[in-house]
Amino acid sequence: MARSNPEAISPTAHYTGYVWYAHGQSHDAFATKTGRLMYRALRGANRFASAVKLPSLEGMLLARHRLIDQRLADAIEGGMVSQIVEVACGLSPRGWRFAKRYGDAITYVEADLPGMLANKRRILAELGGETAHHYACEVNALADDGPTSIDAILGALDPDKGTAIITEGLINYFDRDSVLAMWARFSTALSRFPQGMYYSDVITREGNGGPFALGFAALVSAFVRGKVHIHFASNDEGERALADSGFDAAVLDPREFAEDLPDLELAGAGRIRIIEAIARR
Numbered sequence: 001m002a003r004s005n006p007e008a009i010s011p012t013a014h015y016t017g018y019v020w021y022a023h024g025q026s027h028d029a030f031a032t033k034t035g036r037l038m039y040r041a042l043r044g045a046n047r048f049a050s051a052v053k054l055p056s057l058e059g060m061l062l063a064r065h066r067l068i069d070q071r072l073a074d075a076i077e078g079g080m081v082s083q084i085v086e087v088a089c090g091l092s093p094r095g096w097r098f099a100k101r102y103g104d105a106i107t108y109v110e111a112d113l114p115g116m117l118a119n120k121r122r123i124l125a126e127l128g129g130e131t132a133h134h135y136a137c138e139v140n141a142l143a144d145d146g147p148t149s150i151d152a153i154l155g156a157l158d159p160d161k162g163t164a165i166i167t168e169g170l171i172n173y174f175d176r177d178s179v180l181a182m183w184a185r186f187s188t189a190l191s192r193f194p195q196g197m198y199y200s201d202v203i204t205r206e207g208n209g210g211p212f213a214l215g216f217a218a219l220v221s222a223f224v225r226g227k228v229h230i231h232f233a234s235n236d237e238g239e240r241a242l243a244d245s246g247f248d249a250a251v252l253d254p255r256e257f258a259e260d261l262p263d264l265e266l267a268g269a270g271r272i273r274i275i276e277a278i279a280r281r
């Protein structure tokens with residue numbers, strides 16, 4: 001069974017939720033008191049880093065969020081995907097934004113562990129309530145089977161529609177064996193659909209070499225009160241591990257999408273990579 005500590009990870013969901021809000025990607029309802037306190041505590045360091053062109057935590061977070069948005073929107077508009085399950089959604093506003101943008105053309109499922117899920121359900125109720133096309137449910141990304149497994153959640157969707165799983169800000173908190181087992185479960189569960197896509201961020205060693213960058217990883221670890229696991233040396237190594245887990249995958253560098261993502265902080269964007277993978281059938 002996998003080792004992870006949701007108690008240690010969860011406060012960061014309040015912080016990242018507030019980052020999306022502070023940068024105009026969200027709604028007041030997602031901005032919690034905890035998030036605001038954490039955001040204010042780190043705002044000086046983030047501003048200083050941006051000003052002297054060093055990677056800021058906010059720059060890294062925004063790069064990952066915006067590139068996942070863009071790749072997912074392309075898949076929806078290209079007719080590849082119309083059902084989305086966001087695992088470990090935290091206080092991300094993506095489900096709410098995409099549900100507003102695409103209406104009943106998509107089904108968006110927001111999934112997390114019970115504690116965080118209660119926050120999400122309260123927020124969705126404030127914003128008009130859950131619907132058949134936008135709802136929240138409990139998931140345990142580490143469960144092999146049972147009602148909270150990814151297999152059960154995907155089993156409730158329409159098997160004739162292209163489907164995507166998203167994880168954001170999750171996999172570097174799990175050890176390597178847990179990530180590989182989770183990916184294998186994801187690819188198996190996705191293989192029942194005509195297209196099964198997977199999007200995620202991942203921190204690699206390649207994007208985090210050198211003494212300063214190691215300091216950045218240490219800062220992230222201190223911030224989440226736990227270890228950040230860096231599983232892969234390079235994009236290639238990540239792609240090979242995804243291939244072994246049943247995906248054809250590309251690991252993308254957000255800096256290569258700077259033209260489409262105005263005002264991207266390049267230093268922060270360079271610290272993160274984005275997985276775009278398709279489950280083999």
Ligand SMILES: C[S@@+](CC[C@H](N)C(=O)[O-])C[C@H]1O[C@@H](n2cnc3c(N)ncnc32)[C@H](O)[C@@H]1O
Nearest residue numbers: 006012013016088089090113116140141168169
């Ligand atoms: C760092 S937060 C990221 C939240 C959101 N995706 C974002 O980017 O703002 C990590 C989230 O992972 C969730 N989490 C931790 N362990 C999990 C597990 N085994 N299954 C599902 N979610 C989990 C936590 O409850 C928390 O909401």
